Amino acid sequence: MSNLIKISVRNLVEFVLRTGDIDTSFMSMSRAVEGTKAHQKVQNSYGYEYQKEVTLKHNVYYDDFTIQLEGRADGILTLGDEIIVDEIKSTTKDLEDIKEDYNELHWAQAKCYGYIYCLQNNLDNIYIQLTYFHIESEERKIFKREYTKEDLEKFFLYLTDKYIEWASITFYWGGIRDKSIEEISFPFKNYRKGQRELAVATYKTIKEGKKLFAQAPTGIGKTMSTLFPSIKAIGEGTGTKIFYLTAKTITREVPIASTEILIRKGLRVKVIVITAKEKICANEEVKCNPRDCSFAKGHYDRVNEAIMDIFENEDLITRDTIVSYGLKHNVCPFEFSLDISLWADIIICDYNYVFNPQVYLKRFFENPNEDYIFLIDESHNLVDRSREMFSTEINKSSILGIRDIFKENYPPIYKALGKINSILNKVKDDLDIDKEYYQREEISDLYYPIKRVITVLEPWLMEEKKHSEYEKVLELYFNLTTFVKISELYDSHYVTYIKEYNKDIIFKLYCVDSSYLLREALERGRSSIFFSATLTPLDYHMELLGGKKDDYHIKLSSPFSRENLCLMVANSISTRYKDRERTYIDIVRHIETFIYAKKGNYFVFFPSYVYMTNVYEILMERNENLNIIIQDGNMSEIEREEFLLRFEEGNELIAFAVMGGIFSEGIDLTGEKLIGAIIVGVGLPQICFERNIIKDYFTYNLDEGFEYAYVYPGMNKVLQSAGRVIRSPEDRGAVLLIDDRYGTREYRALFPNEWLGAKNIRTDMEMKRILERFW
Known part of the structure; x- marks a missing residue:
């Protein structure tokens, strides 16, 4: 259905209702680290009366197009005549401090699920339940409200009516885009040797929803050979978005230049280049909070207007374009760029934004099996890059470096940090490590003490934002949460690597073979095209980059004499x-x-x-x-x-x-x-x-x-x-x-x-x- 616009319930709610400041000085990461387990504990505590992870879809029809909403309710609970939509939120905040109106976005998302469920099951009323689960104590606090279908419909239509202005722009833009794609021809008079072969292989691979590994020497025109058929696939409705992924900033110039050529030939597509926060920040220092950054203060009050402005006036949105509009509307350029990307047809960005478990763009990958096309440039670089993405380390010096901050006034934190230090010392002594050591088995004794530090640090990070050592503590906190998250991936593809260096102890969970994790990440899209001048030997790269035996591969000769x-x-x-x-x-x-x-x-x-x-x-x-x-x-x-x-x-x-x-x-x-x-x-x-x-x-x-x-x-x-x-x-x-x-x-x-x-x-x-x- 060409007139179909898809959006997740979560994205709809956040887009329409968000207000206020950006404040990443500290937001609890525990939900990310422990959220899944918390959900499972709540869900498993019920019996047959609890249906978990219920997918809900609903279409809203307008004159020319349809908005398809999709989401997943954490649970549907049936207690006698009561039907209850359960939304689970994990937290480390004291449950006493959480009141019924703690976060209206939590209610909003659940109310949308409630409305869709009422419609699909002919219900006149339904209960909405928010379950707050305390990660450390495992206690719960539950709020429950009853709503009529009419109440929920009124709220739901308020959201969709607010969104319709954006949806209509997207729809009418899609028509302009698809017509231009249909009319555009390959931008050069002749194909270079091997170029047509690569373009045809790319098109066929996308059509069949598979992967292609292409060794294509310099001069073939790899970028245009992969980009052009991918754009054609979007015009035909086979793909919805292209992610052009690069290893280095400098290599983004080629896809930018290629899209400029196509745009000059009449193509209408929205292209955005995502630049790392550190390289695009308009503030004197990267401090994403309303106290230190005027762009962060009130960002969400202004950002939708900024998105509308740039969408109506620009097709190729580069770093400089984003900065210019960011200054005009006084919004954070980085967060602004991520928001614009939701409306873009082609996203040019680093590998991290699709593969890295810490920073990948979750807003795109909530629902599996989207029709995204991944074009992975210079993909030989992804072998070592992905090993680092899925690895993590902690070191003794960073633990001891902040421990004394808490000695007088925060003894639980001081004690918890000391426990990690003691275990690191014990591991070193027990294994008699001299400089470097590794083993296939994980040393899980370290995991609980690290989780304990994360938990006891969170209240301090909430309350002590003006502390002189705040940034140092925050850095360790994020490092520890990453460590715990990666530890959940540990299996036979990992080793535990311990290194003694300058009286410091470095403890690393090292992903030796990241192929299966890359394979999982690639499942977030429809098709993936790996290309490089140097995929030698091909079977080695297919093995390590998550390929399967039935994936396509092609090896082209140089077009030059x-x-x-x-x-x-x-x-x-x-x-x-x-x-x-x-x-x-x-x-x-x-x-x-x-x-x-x-x-x-x-x-x-x-x-x-x-x-x-x-x-x-x-x-x-x-x-x-x-x-x-x-x-x-x-x-x-x-x-x-x-x-x-x-x-x-x-x-x-x-x-x-x-x-x-x-x-x-x-x-x-x-x-x-x-x-x-x-x-x-x-x-x-x-x-x-x-x-x-x-x-x-x-x-x-x-x-x-x-x-x-x-x-x-x-x-x-x-x-x-x-x-x-x-x-x-x-x-x-x-x-x-x-x-x-x-x-x-x-x-x-x-x-x-x-x-x-x-x-x-x-x-x-x-x-x-x-x-x-x-x-």
Whole structure:
């Protein structure tokens, strides 16, 4: 039904009735941490008379369209002639302080459920019950009111009438959008080699509601090949929203540019870029409360007007657009952007907003199986990113760092923090930990004391907002709540990792294999398209990114002429750690031969900063006149931009950088801005305890531990680094791989098709002759 507008009961209530300030200085997280368990305890305390988690749907018909409301009542209780809608709210607030009018939004949501239930069951009256469940004491406080169907209908229609202005805008906008989608053609005269194939595969995958894993080299036009068919799917009613997900801020420029091209061709879609709170905050300091931020004060009184303004006047809503309208209406730009996203057709944002259990956009994912399309750019990055999303740690120093605050006036908090400290010390002593240790079994003795600290801290955080150490305590509180939430996910895919560092004890729940959690997150949408130039090998990425055996995969060849790339392999030099000292001079000679063959700008990529610095010093000593710049480990965004601005034709620049770092992917230096790259080593991640945990896990489960922990991630870094050289059909460039392992069958099997003509070189003279012929 093209004229159907869906909204959840919760979103309807919050949207229409919200007023007042943003205040995230402290809001109890216990409901998030313990809410599900609290609901289950209340629900399970009843017998057959209690029907739990009841899905309720209702359509409201207007002239041209229908609003479909959907939600889930916590319970429907039947006691004789009484039918009761039960809404459960978990809390740590003293039940004595909770009165009947404690939160009108709680009543509002339940009243909507009550009205829908009355309609569907021919009831003239119904009872609405709010059950407040105290998490620590497990006591309950219940409020119950009786309503007639007419009372509830009056309230319900008040809400929907308020919403109808927005619904009508959405509906009529949908018609304009769909007509423009129907009329728009692919924006370029011709498809590049492989581009049509990827677009067709994307369209078919979305139609069938499946996943696609696409290795598509630079130059195919991955963004347009995935975005265009996804937009067509929305126009046909197959999809409702596109989430274009990126790993880094810099890579958002490409989908923004692609949507601009389509908009110039006549497409009408609402596109929003979501920027992290820290990067878009209009306040001097990120403090989201009415005392410290004028934008937070009264935000909800003004935000609906701001949304209407921006929706009526803008299609492409970037960071700067949001800030501009935020200042105009005096609303928080970040919260404003999240609200606008509800009305957008395409949301460009970080991976976190779909996958991270702490920050994913719950407003979109309340109901399962929505027709969302997830486009996951540079998806090789999601392997390690997702491990961190689903992992968490606490450390002893953060516990002891705040403990003395409570010694005099808050002994229960002081004592509870001391308990965590004691258990951390005991674990260290019992396991006789020396520096680092891990085990597959969880150490659950820590969980209750952490939950206890969360509980006793909440009243303090409510009352002491002006305390000088408030932010420090709040940070620990959020860290502990995250720890508890992640602990509920702990299973055979996790290990408990303990590290002693500078007399501190770090206790980590480490998600070694996040594939099943990603798979669950992907179920929130209809279809997912994973694409990158470097999904090598494909089966490894499908395994770790939550793929299934029946998911689609495609491997495309480079659209550029092989003659444009001169690829050489120096496979007689070892760059292994034990051999580096004696091969520095060989590396330097190869660099000299490579860069002196033709004047221009070059990148030289290394596996580590130390290795890079040592080679840099020797090269400079022998070549004082070279224009060399070197990546610093702590560069600001401005410094990164300045670094890249040096790549201009005629600069004869030699840039030293680290593989897997900020300059090895996501940057375009076309034409003469970059004519060659040297890759020193095979990109293996630094050998460390955490990587060895991954190795042990995949050795045990798949007998491919070293490959999964080191070889495959390393080779992806190599491919990304080499991919900086040829960025357009006109580009010509040279790449030199230095490491003896590139001569082995194992590594040659990981070479993309366009690398199969690589030339092996043993001497600098040989390299010089090959480069002279090429240039």
